[in-house]
Structures are given as structure tokens and as C-alpha cells.
Amino acid sequence: MNPTFLFILITVIKVVVIVHIFMFILSYLTWAERKLLGHIQARLGPKNVGPFGLLQPIADGIKLLFKEDIIPAQANKILFVIAPVLSFIPALIVFAVIPFGDKVTLFGQEIDLIISDINVGLLYIFAITALGVYGIAIAGWASNSKYSLLGGLRSMAQMISYEVSYTLSIVGILMLAGSLSLVDIVKMQDSFWHMFIFKQPLAFLIYLICGIAETNRAPFDLPEAETELVAGFHTEYSSMKFGMFSIAEYANVVNVSAIATTLFLGGWQGPYLPPVVWFLLKMSAFLFLFIWLRATLPRFRYDQLMKFGWQVLLPLALLNILITAVIMII
């Protein structure tokens, strides 16, 4: 068979399989979140649809699809429809550069368990994450509603502020790894004590905090603070458009967890168990942390959020780069 054709075929198959698994994880993340939140708050969570409420995500999906799809009369119709797509697509394509396993041999073919190992992988992630803000901004503006606009503006300000520290926190790892390819970064962390979490503990904390702020999750969920803004940028959205926003939010949570796993916890590397299982286990630990934080922490105030981002996280991220540089020279 023609090698170019074979390459395209394998890539397409990988994309289809990964997107489906990704969507499956997302739908069950909503179930896990509701179940865990329930138990943390001494409730039971979903339990009626299927055993342990396991069919709840499917019921939710069907419910969303059958809801009436409303477009406000004064809204900018085209942008209103495009906005959920614009926040959904970036969340989905970030996963393309994250390695989730070693090479495997199937039908005599060596297959890398990553969709595309590009040499600017990490920068690609930052680029796509930066584009994610447009969906929210356009949704806020196109809805022609005060709450939506305020939510959209808040979200933009928050994402710009935290993106700086988010990017700078990774620089320390780049200096140690000397590569922007996530495959190389995973390969460098080949044993327990070589994981970057031990060499870059400060960067790990900054990354995690900024990651939570980037995904607009509690305690940084100001864009959708219901006591002030109804539902923020998606106040006017209903039916599957609303569904796409929440899927995008969960997709971003999974992405931040997967990137944290890859950069700080050695990705798919681990003893005894197969690599893919290790990757999923480490990622689930982060997902659990996200839900746990949401259940336990109250929301920040807006000025606290901005102050924290610019006056605490940014100097700390710069300090981390300085310390890393000094240690590397010594």
C-alpha cells in the first residue's frame, strides 16, 4: 500500500477512535461530577437512570436535544450560532498533541499513540487554548443581553490574566527538557524521581491554579457566577447550544488534566500496568481534584481574582524561571 495513503488512513482512524473515547470520558465526567458532589454534600447524586445512575449522561443528552432551541430576537444570529462551535472546536483539537501511550504494533504496523507529534507541540497547546476565549467572548456579545456581555467580558479578562502565568509556569520545564515536543518531555521522565513535579514543584502549583482559572471552574468560576450574572455568557443559550458550552468546559478540564499529567507526572510512563491505563489513572486523579475543589471552595471575589493573578502568580512564575536557570548553571 502507498505509504502516504497508509499514513492518512491510520491518522483518520486514530482521530475517529480518540474523539469517541474523548466524548465518552466527557459524558461520564458529568456523571462522576454529580455523583461525587452529591456524596461530598451528603446526598446520593443521580441514581434512578440505570444502575448507580450510569445512564444519566445519555438521558441528559436526549433531554438537551429535545429542548426548544431559542435565539433571542435582538441577537446577532450568525455569531450566536457560531459561538458554541468556536468554544467547542479548540477544546477538542488540543488533545491531538498529547501522547497517551508508547508505540504499539497492530497488524504489523508501528503506531504511535498520539495523533500528531509536532516539534512545537507545547506552543500549539498554548495557541489553541488562546483561541478558546473567542467562543465565550462572542457568545457574550452576540446574545445582546447585559448578563451575557458582563459574563463574556469577565471571562476574557480572567483568561488573558491567567494565560500569562499559565505559559510562564511551563518555561521551567522547557528549560529542563530542551524540547517543545510532548513526546520528548514524557520520555525524559522515565522513573519516579525524574518526574518534573519533583524538579518543578512551584511550576506545578502555578500551572494547576492557572489551569483551573483558564477553564473557568470553581473557585474561579466568576464568568458564570449565578448570584450576580444569572449564568454568565451562556444565559441566553438553550438546547444543544448550551450543551456544547458545557461539553467544551468539560473538554477543557480533561485537557488541562491531560497536559498536567504529561508535563509533571510522566505521562503514560509507569510500572506493571499498560501505558494507556497509567495515563488514564493519572488524568483521573486530576479530574477528581477538579471536582473536589468545586465541592469545597467558595468563589473568589473579582478584584481578589485579578490581584491574585497579577501580583502573586505572575511574580512566582518569573521567580520559578529564575531559580531554574540558576540551578541549571550551578
Add this chain to the structure above:
Amino acid sequence: MGTIFFFVLAAVSVISAILIVAQKNAVASALYLIVTLCSQAMLYLLLGASFLAVIQIIVYAGAIMVLFLFVIMLLNLRRDEFGPDKKKIQRVLAFALGAVWLIQVVAVIKLGLSKMSLSPVTPEAALETGSVQTIGKSLFTEYLYPFEITSILLLVAILGSIVLAKKKI
């Protein structure tokens, strides 16, 4: 394959560039500018300059345009406040200056193509020069002083904007 991609991207970038100035709505103009910048990033990618492409998206599409959009949304311009100017002399001048500029561009391209010979670049060589490693090396060896001076310039600009924006520091 590459040629098809090039023409599609070129068409997208030119059409959206025209729509930037043709739109009456400021937010729509800003969005078309983002489309133009992104399609240009794709063009860089086709030329093998992956670093430049990604930086274009991070800096221009991801940071500067977000600020543009932020300001436009804050001002909340209405349709009638923002439209083509009614003054006739401006239109005439715009067309005249545009024509002069077009002639200049065509002349520069024609002259430049006749005077220098472009040696054909292999895709491998293009990938080599476009990579992060090569750009990093040349920035920190050959072009170290210009690079550092630029960074000082940017720092001064940041400080200046803080001083201008804040009355009490």
C-alpha cells in the same frame, strides 16, 4: 495538494481582509481580522515555518485581538455611530492614495524579482530554517544585540503605558 491548500487559504485571507474594511459592525471587523491572521498562520505552516505560525496565533490572534475585541465590546458601538464617513474629499483621497500604494507594491515586486534570483528551496531546508531550534540559535548568537535591544524597547513601552494609565503608582 499544497497548491490547493495555498489557493484556498489565500482566498480566505484576501476575502476576509476585504471584509474587515467593508463591515459596518466593529466586532465583525475584528472577527474577520482574526480569520485573516489565522489563515496567514496556515500559510506560514505551508512554507514549513511552524514556529512563526504558532507564534502568530499566540501573539496576534490569541492576545492582541482579544484585547481589541475586549475594548470594542466595552465601548459597545452602535451601528450608526460607526460607518463610512460622509465627507467626499476623504473618499477621493482614499482612492488616490490606495492607487499609489498599489503601484508601489507592484513596482517593488517586479523590480525585486528581476534583480535578485531566488534559488529554489527544498522542503527539508525550509523545515530546517523554520524550526524552533534554528530560530532560537540565531536569535541568541547572531542577532543577540538586536534581540535584547528589542526586549528593552518593549519593557520601556510597558512601563510607559503603566505610567500613562495609572495616576497614582
